[in-house]
Amino acid sequence: MRRTTVVAIAAALSATLAVAGCSSSDSDSKSAKKQAAPQADGQSINAHPVSDLKQGGSLRFAIDQWITQYNVNQVDGQQGDGADLAGAILPDLFDADAKGIGHPNPNFVASAKVTSTSPQVVTYKLNPKAKWSDGKPLSWKDFHAQWKALNGRDKAYEAADTTGYDQISKVEQGADAHAVKITFSTPYADWQRLFDPLYPAGYIDTPKKFNTGWTQKAPVTGAAFKVGTYDKTGQTVTLVPDPKWWGNKPSLASIVYRVLDTSANTEAYLNKEVDDAPAIQPEDYKRLAKDPDTDIRRGARWDEVHITLNGGRGPLKDVRVRNALQAATDRKGINASFAKDLSFELKPLNNHFYMPNQQGYQDNTSEFDKFDPEKAKKLLDEAGWKDQGEGKPRTKDGKKLTLDYILSAGGISSTTDQAELVQQMYAAVGVRVEIKKVPANDYFNKFVNLGNFDLASFRNVDESYTSKIYPVFQQPQGKNLFQNFGSVGSPKIDDLMKKAGEATDHAEAVKLYNQADVEIWKLGHSIELYQRPQIIAVRKGLANYGATGLADTDYTKVGWLKKQ
Incomplete structure (x- = not known):
C-alpha cells in the first residue's frame, strides 16, 4: 500500500522550539555529529522470511x-x-521496491510490458486465479471501466486525477480472456502507475457508482x-x-x-x-x-511539508500577494528548528517534484523565496494594500488584509506552533492571520478538498512516479479542483507537465518537470519547507x-x- 496525497497534518514548528527525532547516538546529546540524510532507498522494516x-x-x-x-x-x-x-483490499498490480521502482505483483499480473512503441501499446497478462469477492475474474472489462471513468471525457465522473488515462485511446481484450491490450494516443512513461489499485467494472461503470458507490464502505x-x-x-x-x-x-x-x-x-x-x-x-x-x-x-520517504496558498479566493487571488507571503516566510528558520535534534542533516526543500535525495532534484526557487520582509512589504504596496502602521493589518478599498489558517483540531501541538510562527511573520509585513481549528473529520472533506481556506499545511507523500503529482498543480476544471486545492496553475505549467509525462527519455522528462517547477514557484502555488524524515516507533x-x-x-x- 502507498499513502497518497494529503495524509496527515504536517509537523511544522516554531523556530523557538526544539523539534525532531533524536541524536545520532539516540541520546539527548545535542553535540553529536549529524550524519548525511538517508539515501533514496533507505528503509528499516525488520526484514524476515515469512517462515519466521x-x-x-x-x-x-x-x-x-x-x-x-x-x-x-x-x-x-x-x-x-x-x-x-x-x-490492502483491492488488486495492487505493481509493488514499488526501496528505490521506488514498480514490479508486477504476481498475485494479479503474470506479466505487463510495452509490446509496441508506435503507437505505445502495453499488454497485461492477468493471473487466471485472480478474482473479485463476488466471484468474477479480473478482466479487461475492469481496465476499460476504470479508463472510461478517469480519462476526463465524461465530466460526470468526479475524477481526482486523469493523468495518463487521458492519453489512452483504446482498452480491449488481448489474446485471451486473461489478457488486456492498452493503446496510447501519445507515449506515457509512467504507465505502471495506472490501474493500481484496480476497481471492478460493475461497481464503477456509471458516474453514480463511481462517485457514491464507495462511500462509507467497499462493496467489493x-x-x-x-x-x-x-x-x-x-x-x-x-x-x-x-x-x-x-x-x-x-x-x-x-x-x-x-x-x-x-x-x-x-x-x-x-x-x-x-x-x-x-x-x-x-x-x-x-x-x-x-x-x-x-x-x-x-527511512527516506517521498514526504514533503508545505503551506498551500489559496489563489482561488480573496486577497490571494493576486499573485503579488502570494509572492509577498513567500518573501515573508522564513523557511530556513522553520527548517533549522525542525532539524535541531535530528540524527541526520535536513536539507531545505527547493523543488515540488523531487526530494533532495532523489535524482533530478535541483533548486528552482524564485526571487521571492528568499526571506526578505522588505520585498514582501513592497509587493503588498504594489498590490494596493496600504500600510496602517506597526501591529495593524494593511487595508484596501476599506477591507483589512486578513487570512485564515485552517488547522485540524485533532492535530499535534507543533501544527499550532507553525501556524503561530507564520502568524507572527506575516503580521510583521501587515498581514493578519486568524488561526481556525476545525473538527478532524472535517479538515479535508469540508475544508482542504473544497478549497475552503486561505492557508493550510498538509503533506503530499509517496509520489515516486513523478507524473502522479500532476493533479496537485493542474488547473482546476469548474468545481473539480483535482488535488490543486489552492487553484494556482497556468496553461504553461499544464503543458510542461503533459510533455514531461509523454517523454520516454528520463533525462528529458526531468528537464521538463524542472521547467514546470520554475513556473510553480513564480506563481506562488505553495511554500515548500522540508522533506519530512521517516522516524517511527x-x-x-x-x-x-x-x-x-x-x-x-x-x-x-x-x-x-x-x-x-
Missing part, C-alpha cells in the same frame, strides 16, 4: 479520520488512510484481506484474511484501523492500543524510545513493516515473530 512469523495476531493502526470514500480515484478519496486501506474486494467490520460508533475498521484468497496466506489474523487524534498517538502506543506511532517530535521520541518493547525505525516483534522509504508494504508478509 507466527500465525495469527493483530496489527493495529491509528488513522486521522473516519474514512468516508473508498474509491481513491474519486475527488474525496485522496485522504491517505483511506488509500492505504483500499490498497479482491485481495488477501477483506473488510470484516465497519464500526462507526467505535471509529474502527477491521480487515480480516479472505478465505477465497488464491495467494500465500497472510500471517496476520486482522488489521485494525482506529480513528485517533494525532496528539493521542504516543499515549495510545504506550498503552498498547496501537502498534506503531510517529516518533519525530522530541517529546514523543523520548517517551517512545524508552519503551523496552519498541524499535525506532528510520514500532513493536520489536513486528517484522517486514516500518519505515519503508519509497517501497510499498506487502501485508501478506507482515506479522509477528515466533521468537522475540
Whole structure:
C-alpha cells in the first residue's frame, strides 16, 4: 500500500522550539555529529522470511479520520488512510521496491510490458486465479471501466486525477480472456502507475457508482484481506484474511484501523492500543524510545511539508500577494528548528517534484523565496494594500488584509506552533492571520478538498512516479479542483507537465518537470519547507513493516515473530 496525497497534518514548528527525532547516538546529546540524510532507498522494516512469523495476531493502526470514500480515484478519496486501506483490499498490480521502482505483483499480473512503441501499446497478462469477492475474474472489462471513468471525457465522473488515462485511446481484450491490450494516443512513461489499485467494472461503470458507490464502505474486494467490520460508533475498521484468497496466506489474523487524534498517538502506543506511532517530535521520541518493547525505525520517504496558498479566493487571488507571503516566510528558520535534534542533516526543500535525495532534484526557487520582509512589504504596496502602521493589518478599498489558517483540531501541538510562527511573520509585513481549528473529520472533506481556506499545511507523500503529482498543480476544471486545492496553475505549467509525462527519455522528462517547477514557484502555488524524515516507533516483534522509504508494504508478509 502507498499513502497518497494529503495524509496527515504536517509537523511544522516554531523556530523557538526544539523539534525532531533524536541524536545520532539516540541520546539527548545535542553535540553529536549529524550524519548525511538517508539515501533514496533507505528503509528499516525488520526484514524476515515469512517462515519466521507466527500465525495469527493483530496489527493495529491509528488513522486521522473516519474514512468516508473508498474509491481513491474519486475527488474525496485522496485522504491517505483511506488509500492505504483500499490498497490492502483491492488488486495492487505493481509493488514499488526501496528505490521506488514498480514490479508486477504476481498475485494479479503474470506479466505487463510495452509490446509496441508506435503507437505505445502495453499488454497485461492477468493471473487466471485472480478474482473479485463476488466471484468474477479480473478482466479487461475492469481496465476499460476504470479508463472510461478517469480519462476526463465524461465530466460526470468526479475524477481526482486523469493523468495518463487521458492519453489512452483504446482498452480491449488481448489474446485471451486473461489478457488486456492498452493503446496510447501519445507515449506515457509512467504507465505502471495506472490501474493500481484496480476497481471492478460493475461497481464503477456509471458516474453514480463511481462517485457514491464507495462511500462509507467497499462493496467489493479482491485481495488477501477483506473488510470484516465497519464500526462507526467505535471509529474502527477491521480487515480480516479472505478465505477465497488464491495467494500465500497472510500471517496476520486482522488489521485494525482506529480513528485517533494525532496528539493521542504516543499515549495510545504506550498503552498498547496501537502498534506503531510517529516518533519525530522530541517529546514523543523520548517517551517512545524508552519503551523496552519498541524499535525506532528510520527511512527516506517521498514526504514533503508545505503551506498551500489559496489563489482561488480573496486577497490571494493576486499573485503579488502570494509572492509577498513567500518573501515573508522564513523557511530556513522553520527548517533549522525542525532539524535541531535530528540524527541526520535536513536539507531545505527547493523543488515540488523531487526530494533532495532523489535524482533530478535541483533548486528552482524564485526571487521571492528568499526571506526578505522588505520585498514582501513592497509587493503588498504594489498590490494596493496600504500600510496602517506597526501591529495593524494593511487595508484596501476599506477591507483589512486578513487570512485564515485552517488547522485540524485533532492535530499535534507543533501544527499550532507553525501556524503561530507564520502568524507572527506575516503580521510583521501587515498581514493578519486568524488561526481556525476545525473538527478532524472535517479538515479535508469540508475544508482542504473544497478549497475552503486561505492557508493550510498538509503533506503530499509517496509520489515516486513523478507524473502522479500532476493533479496537485493542474488547473482546476469548474468545481473539480483535482488535488490543486489552492487553484494556482497556468496553461504553461499544464503543458510542461503533459510533455514531461509523454517523454520516454528520463533525462528529458526531468528537464521538463524542472521547467514546470520554475513556473510553480513564480506563481506562488505553495511554500515548500522540508522533506519530512521517516522516524517511527514500532513493536520489536513486528517484522517486514516500518519505515519503508519509497517501497510499498506487502501485508501478506507482515506479522509477528515466533521468537522475540
